[in-house]
Amino acid sequence: MPPKKVVKEEKLLLGRPGNSLKSGIVGLANVGKSTLFQAITKSHLGNPANFPYATIDPEEARVIVPDERFDWLCEQYKPKSTVPANLTVYDIAGLTRGASTGAGLGNAFLSHIRAVDAVFQVVRCFDDAEIIHVEGDVDPIRDLEIIAEELRIKDIEFVEKALAALVKETRRGGQSLEMKKLKEEQATVEKILAMLQDGKDVRKGNWGPKEVEVINPLFLLTAKPVVYLVNLSEKDYIRQKNKHLPKIAAWIKEHAEGDPIIPISVCFEERLAAMTEEEVAEECKTIGAKSALPKVILTMRKALNLGSFFTTGTDEVRQWTLRNGTKAPQAAGVIHGDFEKTFIQIIVYNYTVLKEEGDEASVKAKGKVLTKGKDYIVQDGDIVLIKAGAAKS
Structure with missing residues (x-):
């Protein structure tokens, strides 16, 4: 008999099932978030400044998704109208130690993260005496630990409230189907709480379909996909070397295995954003480096499990976004x-x-x-x- 075909089980996705998903740029204060937002969106909505909490309300913009297929179709059909796919990006105020207990812009910041579907986490790896670091010096591992801890502490708070509400219901007892469902929910919430208290992020758990149904309405911060953006100086970005990179890779392997890491130089991207396409091409050729932004956008779409389909014709070529x-x-x-x-x-x-x-x-x-x-x-x-x-x- 032929061997049985092994069916690879797809890991169930956490989060909303929609197609209009949003990404937030997150990090400690003064790591380059608002400057990245301006460069990635080619807008001047953000408020980059050399002090913490320069961005208070999250600012939103749509980023065009680079796609050679769309460009080829437009060339093929030469339509009257072209509509590329886009990704919605938010610039969120800088986090600080103690945000989970209300320090800095604490609760407002964390509620803004709850409202997005995935996170670009910016980690600072450049030294600049003119740009103060909220913690006093540049130490990306400490920064990663602060953000991970603050998000987990807030999730523990959300989950403990949800658990208290469920315990109140299940105490009534009984054998009804509704009670059985409530007890199953309680078991899942207890499992989530134990994972968080053990220092692990919810997105790294193996969850069944019923568990996912319980997790999603909680909008947990550590359940969201994360793409790590390592902000280097322009010099380090061009040579693709930095003393902190191996340590960051090791930390992510231990605490967030599988999450993408992309080296980027926000000051380089800011410089390119001010140039014409021809100037960008010439500059990139001269220095032997190219913009990381297309990779950043496409990696986030992949993290959100988004794909594209097309409608074509001489009137319009349009790229639509949908969940794979x-x-x-x-x-x-x-x-x-x-x-x-x-x-x-x-x-x-x-x-x-x-x-x-x-x-x-x-x-x-x-x-x-x-x-x-x-x-x-x-x-x-x-x-x-x-x-x-x-x-x-």
């Missing part, structure tokens, strides 16, 4: 809510097929256009045409 694993009717709903309700079928082929064949006519001629129903899972890079019925008024 989404079925056709829900993908149709991303385009228009009524399409999900009245979905009939999806006509689809992937970008890779189109690129291989050269044009839409060749794809059709070779029978590579598929017609699928409600169970079809839309793949990253699919080009789709949705067929739906008339919406009921």
Whole structure:
């Protein structure tokens, strides 16, 4: 008998299942968050300044997602209108030691993190006498420990409140289905609390479907995906060397294994942001380094498990964002809510097929256009045409 095929179990994702997910830039005060926000969004909404809490309210901007597929499709169809995908990014006020107990902007800061779906954590690794460090000196491991501890302390507080409310309910006892469900919830919340008290982040646990349903409504800070951005001096970024990098990599391996680490120089990105495309290309060629921002944006989309599908034509080429694993009717709903309700079928082929064949006519001629129903899972890079019925008024 042939050996049984081993089915790799996908790790269940924590967080909201939506497509309009938000990322927040987080870190201690004066590590380069607001300057990064300005560079990544090419905006001047942020408020970079050489003192803690320069940013008080989180500021929001949308960042265009760089994608060669979208560029190629626009070149192919030469449409009247082009709409790329975007990622919403927030600049959040700097954290400080004791934030979980209200120090600095403590509670406001932590509530702003609760409102985003994933975190860019900026860690400072550059020395600059003119930019004060809130802790007095540059020590990225200490900074990582402070943020990890503050977020966990706040999560413990949230979870203890949730547990107290559940215990109050389960004390009533009884054998009803509702009571059984409450007891299961209580067991999950106790498991979360034990993990946090053991110094571990919730996103690193192996959670079953029912447990995920309990975790998500808690909006825990340590359940959110994290992309670590190591802010280097321009000199260190160009040579890709810094005395702190090996220590940071070791810390992340021990405490947050699997989370991405991206070296970046915020002052270099700020300089590039002020240039034209031609000047950027020339500068990058001269110094032998390129912007890290495209990698930063694409890594965050991957951390959020987001993909893209396209609608194409001479009128418009548009890139739509959806959570990977989404079925056709829900993908149709991303385009228009009524399409999900009245979905009939999806006509689809992937970008890779189109690129291989050269044009839409060749794809059709070779029978590579598929017609699928409600169970079809839309793949990253699919080009789709949705067929739906008339919406009921």
